[in-house]
Amino acid sequence: MYKTIQTNTLIQSLYKSTPNILSLQRMAHSKVTIVGSGPAAHTAAIYLARAEMKPTLFEGMLANGIAAGGQLTTTTEIENFPGFPKALTGSELMDKMREQSIRFGTDIITETISKIDLSTRPFKLWSEFNEDGEPTMTSDAIVFATGASAKRLHLPGEDQYWQKGISACAVCDGAVPIFRNKPLAVVGGGDSACEEAQFLTKYGSKVFMIVRKDYLRASTIMQKRAEKNDKIEILYNTVSLEAIGDGKLLNALRIKNVKTNEESELQVNGLFYAIGHTPATKIVQGQVDTDEAGYIKTVPGSTLTSAPGFFAAGDVQDARYRQAVTSAGSGCMAALDAEKYVSELD
Template sequence: MSVLRCPLCIIGSGPAAYTAAIYAARAELHPILFEGFLANGIAAGGQLTTTTLVENYPGFPEGIQGPELCERFRKQGEHFGTKIISETVERVDFSSRPYKVLSDNTQVEADAVIVATGAIAKRLEFKGSGDPPEGFWNRGISACAVCDGAAPIFRNKDLVVIGGGDSAMEEAIFLTKFGKSVTVIHRRDELRASKVMQSRAKANEKIRFLFSHVVVEAYGDSVLQGIHVRDLKSDRVKDMPCSGLFFAVGHLPATKFLDNQLALDEDGYIKTVPGSTKTNVAGVFACGDVQDKKWRQAVTAAGTGCMAALEAEHYLQTLDNGHLDA
């Protein structure tokens, strides 16, 4: 196993991680970044690599493909001197400094660490829900209405949201700006969302609800054309034509490898000091979707990546000066 030493190690490869790398490299912190190798089943670059046209990231008035945007992030980080390792971090040791970040082949020792491993949108599995050519993922099926809802294929069309929590209500309400109708499908008899969010959704004349049903199949040709849903009480299956299907069944933060060495909330997201990227371990910072369960946008992730790099730089300066500013 090769052992490398650096002031700052970054774990992750989405907009948060790459932005942190750009700022840290320009500050001459000589960062080493683990971008992962199909970590959590996703290519380096994170959730953006699973999207097609990104239209809401500043600087690209005509939009840009998600994988291309990630590649630009990566090249910019490298341009300023970030060393990128295409390996997945398996474990960390934050018990003492220098902190250790380990993959199967490499151990990096660093005085500060930024965790930017993101969160994975939960995707339900049924016939037609997967990747092309058999499935309709990114061809009518999505897990982010804010990211994809304004796309032309969804405008003035019948849309479906699967879920029963606050996120599902938010997605449904957002989609009414573009779709002709929105049907919320929930497997239970009642919603889990807060009363205020339920009231907002139920007051919207474009939204209707289908309780005690599950989707069992998605179908179409080049794009999604409809779904088959099963009534859990009668077991009958019926056809529902639609042009868009949005999963709103939660996210899984990529924090398992931390082995509880950082404080996590009840959903597994890293806890950070409000208004900061500081964790409960001095010199370890968290940014992007791994600590943000509310916004989950590329641009907000990039913003917290900037914050993490600046806070890491300040922390390392305190070490150089012989005192610790936790």
Template structure:
């Protein structure tokens, strides 16, 4: 029987582990298939407070893990294949570990950026391919970049990137955009944004060290061409990692976990959610870490019986 288990080792999960370990709650942290979360795919992080000259994403995550271990958090490698949250204690079946029972559970499994699945894409993440304009836009000051996508997020990121890039080209495989009219109008009024609609991305071009272009196919003529660029931002959405919960936790229509506003409480007492798995708006390392702190404090109060919230009126 464990007191509290944390699923996920991104900024949210590791921050929760640090706080709970310091509170002598002896948390068990289950690392999934991508220990460290999305930041392990990032090269330099310049917007995490406290690092004047920036820090490499994997280094930041490694340091956070070591900090949690220093206070007594225990890490186990595996991934959850089955959960039973219908009764206490909660039961988790973990591949490579077996069955774990716990009084409290923190879900910090994050969200995975959707990728195009084309040649040259995955191997160039962090070398010109990005899924976060807010994170990486600064590195493209005065350069040409491409945004792939046609929804509100793509339009928002295209406008954001014009603060840095000299030119932003929106590539979308359809002639019509999915974005709301107000977001389309805002982007179309921006002189720095050009359009390559009805074009399907088919390959990321690289010189071996950095991205140099995006090969696309004109859907009307079938002709292929390469759009020269210094960076490619893929903005086709995210998928919250909640499928393994088998609908036991209340989520919104897109799968993000619902929490009581101002807390990390879910619809099940003793289960808390933090980080990108419950945040489809900000999706930043620092906001994830903040909610990880909240989840740890919420869980600690719950487990010590000092929580005053009425869960029957939560959601």
């Protein structure tokens, strides 16, 4: 198998026209298959490859609408990942992780896994170009690290100013220079929104919380903290309509009061979404235990799931922290758990 397989339009068309031939060429078995392309996936790959497990990693092709490398590829400067005293972009960090995975012998396939069968041993996996044919891969164990996508409002102007003033992670991006001593806004009314607003007061001159309802959904203690903070102003009964900027950076937000229908411009240089995340667990729903939001449940202190041999790492099982470094840590845990599982099969 090739170290890296770049799938392009030609290969996609070939898969559609001659699926049986190509599926026979591509079907293979791996001791451990990793599904994902972020810090959890590549950390697992590095550990497993160094342990001579010869893992295969499916990094996806715009899986969930995101390039290989995951959510970090949409982040500009990263200053909180250990080992890099100078800031680097999310894409640069993921490129380095990918290079390290390959260096130690990980087979990386640039295809999206769209179907998994956990009812058989070994497990069966199909790529999106081969769903109706034979499995693309069989595997003794799977490290599932497909991540979670931040929910967005898809406002006019959002795509233009994404990571140019708009973000879905205050902890990740709040300290970036463009936000320092500037007015900022947080969309949401739950605990996460209150926490992000509190965090942003360290950097912004003022933080507006944009809340659609006439109350906060957050816990009582979080509500009180937000209400008592002099740097936080809560705009109840308010929705966002449009992101406005100068072509380079965000500098305002058009908002509307849903009770009076009055529209106005809110002068802010940062907009942070705190309206939740959607874990990428659709292809294993019903086969492994998840919580109400769809996050995969793991045994505390491990990456073990309800399906023996199937390990979950990173944001796909972490609804709380969602940081690159915590994802990398859980990727290490998944690799060690998977290695132990496979060794006990022999």
